[in-house]
Amino acid sequence: MRLLDRLITRALRGPLDALVAQKVTEQVAQQVEELKLDALYSYRWHGDRSRLHIPDTAVVNNALFNVSGGEITIGEYAFFGHDVAVLTGTHDIEKFGRERQLAFPRSGRDVVIGDGVWLASHVLVLGPVTIGEHAVVAGGSLVREDVEPYTVVAGRPAKVIKKITPPGA
Structure with missing residues (x-):
């Protein structure tokens, strides 16, 4: 891997990891809400x-x-x-x-x-x-x-x- 690629990867890793974690958290929260709603209709x-x-x-x-x-x-x-x-x-x-x-x-x-x-x-x-x-x-x-x-x-x-x-x- 070239030096420039390593620097870009290192610079983006933190923000990219945070963005992925945020999206996963949002999806899990939505699934939990759907399960709660489903429980009301079962x-x-x-x-x-x-x-x-x-x-x-x-x-x-x-x-x-x-x-x-x-x-x-x-x-x-x-x-x-x-x-x-x-x-x-x-x-x-x-x-x-x-x-x-x-x-x-x-x-x-x-x-x-x-x-x-x-x-x-x-x-x-x-x-x-x-x-x-x-x-x-x-x-x-x-x-x-x-x-x-x-x-x-x-x-x-x-x-x-x-x-x-x-x-x-």
């Missing part, structure tokens, strides 16, 4: 994943689905706020210790969430239950009973607040 499940039915048109955010006691079926264009839990599982309160942990029904506690249903943030749904099409469940509500289509419910437990007029009615 859900978790407990039990057999094949018992959870979510169409591509549904928006589910960071929900938790427990399918240990039945199937969960979500309709087209349903959407969820953050931190929604839909649970089919329950335990036998008459059992104790390890037996209580293991004593739960394996079926019969299905949850059906109809087309266009909106479950706002922090909703808890306990199966077996059906939430009819285009119903709205207000934030923080506890759903333990069926919800009729085109109905708004709120509270713990959820109670009917109003009816929604279906299109064309």
Whole structure:
């Protein structure tokens, strides 16, 4: 290597290394932010994943689905706020210790969430239950009973607040 090449390389090494380090840091920061955003739009499940039915048109955010006691079926264009839990599982309160942990029904506690249903943030749904099409469940509500289509419910437990007029009615 010629003397001039060595001098140029030595002169540029510091600024070039700093520029590369800055770009790498920016890319890593962007990837971390994308992962955080992705976590907001991913859900978790407990039990057999094949018992959870979510169409591509549904928006589910960071929900938790427990399918240990039945199937969960979500309709087209349903959407969820953050931190929604839909649970089919329950335990036998008459059992104790390890037996209580293991004593739960394996079926019969299905949850059906109809087309266009909106479950706002922090909703808890306990199966077996059906939430009819285009119903709205207000934030923080506890759903333990069926919800009729085109109905708004709120509270713990959820109670009917109003009816929604279906299109064309």
